[in-house]
Amino acid sequence: MRIPKSLIRMRRRTADFLHGSAVALAYHRVADVDPDSDPHRLCISPERFSEHCAAIADRFNTPTLSEVVTALRTGTVLPRRSVCITFDDGYRDTFTAALPILECSEIPLTVFVSTRNVCEQHPPYWDELLALLPDREAYFAWCAKLEKLSPDARDEQIALLRKAQGTPSSALTAGGCSVTADELSTFARHQLVTIGGHTHRHPLLTVLSAEQMQAEIETNQLLLEPLIGYRPSLFAYPYGTADSFDTTTVAVVQSCGYHAGFTTQWGQIRLGRDLFRLPRIDIASLDVDEALARIESFFGTS
Ligand SMILES: [Zn+2]
Numbered sequence: 001m002r003i004p005k006s007l008i009r010m011r012r013r014t015a016d017f018l019h020g021s022a023v024a025l026a027y028h029r030v031a032d033v034d035p036d037s038d039p040h041r042l043c044i045s046p047e048r049f050s051e052h053c054a055a056i057a058d059r060f061n062t063p064t065l066s067e068v069v070t071a072l073r074t075g076t077v078l079p080r081r082s083v084c085i086t087f088d089d090g091y092r093d094t095f096t097a098a099l100p101i102l103e104c105s106e107i108p109l110t111v112f113v114s115t116r117n118v119c120e121q122h123p124p125y126w127d128e129l130l131a132l133l134p135d136r137e138a139y140f141a142w143c144a145k146l147e148k149l150s151p152d153a154r155d156e157q158i159a160l161l162r163k164a165q166g167t168p169s170s171a172l173t174a175g176g177c178s179v180t181a182d183e184l185s186t187f188a189r190h191q192l193v194t195i196g197g198h199t200h201r202h203p204l205l206t207v208l209s210a211e212q213m214q215a216e217i218e219t220n221q222l223l224l225e226p227l228i229g230y231r232p233s234l235f236a237y238p239y240g241t242a243d244s245f246d247t248t249t250v251a252v253v254q255s256c257g258y259h260a261g262f263t264t265q266w267g268q269i270r271l272g273r274d275l276f277r278l279p280r281i282d283i284a285s286l287d288v289d290e291a292l293a294r295i296e297s298f299f300g301t302s
Helices: 005-019 046-059 065-074 092-105 115-119 125-132 136-147 151-165 181-188 210-228 247-255 288-297
Strands: 022-027 082-089 109-113 193-197 234-236 260-262
Touching: 022 065, 046 082, 046 092, 046 288, 065 082, 065 193, 065 234, 082 092, 092 109, 092 181, 109 115, 109 234, 115 181, 115 210, 125 136, 125 151, 136 151, 181 193, 181 210, 193 210, 210 247
Parallel strands: 022 082, 082 109, 109 193, 193 234, 234 260
Antiparallel strands: none
16 A cells, blocks of 8 residues: 555654654765766766755754664653764765865764775776776676675676777776775764775675675774774665665674665654664755755655
8 A cells, every 4th residue: 555645744754743853865976977987876076966965954853873874772851853964985085075065054974984995005896997998788787787796796797798899997097095094093083084994996786795794894893993993883785775685784784883784765764663774865966956856855854
């Protein structure tokens, strides 16, 4: 049976009124890039991001994501109409471009970092492919293929492609740069910044065995801890789609001591939600009015 939209809106509004609720936003990069260099639409321009932040600070509460998770864990009331900002992967412009903008509005951010990008300065495979496959159809076909492989098999395929093209790995810098380990150490101590886990090599966790999953999640956590000065307690599943986590994934994330797991499935965060399947919404491609309308819809007010 389909639930009428009016009923969904009323339920969201009631949840927010009674216990408070939150919406977590998922961004990736803040950069002015040619759309051709950004096939996955990961970038939002600094101007548009500034508009988003100013409007969010104006209309919503902006607790840290850790405060929201603690409220859910302890059953305490959340600030009404809370909005949290998250960034995935660990691109350098998260800290050099997004953070100064967030500072202006005093909005905290949580950054879910994949450690291979940082510790080895190894670009995510989608950025490596961008340099190798200028043809968009071929690029997306390869992305779809590589996404379903283990990180080892993925590396092997990219090495073969690179060899076939005679492209040295040092030439592969088409996408954005990752923050360095030293930079991450500094930025992690910023009062607005919380760092969370996002695996070591950004695999689709459900294609791995439980042991491989554990290794990816644990390696990431163990590498992050000395860099950031604490054990990360918030986790985001790479990709975050329905096929990117299952009961085994959730059990492994829990066994590593994480307090919460975030997806990229849309929804309102409220008391009673499964802490390891928490939703986030994407508004990076929207202008400020569209972005606000989308956020408001999750509080049941549009
Ligand atoms: Zn990611």
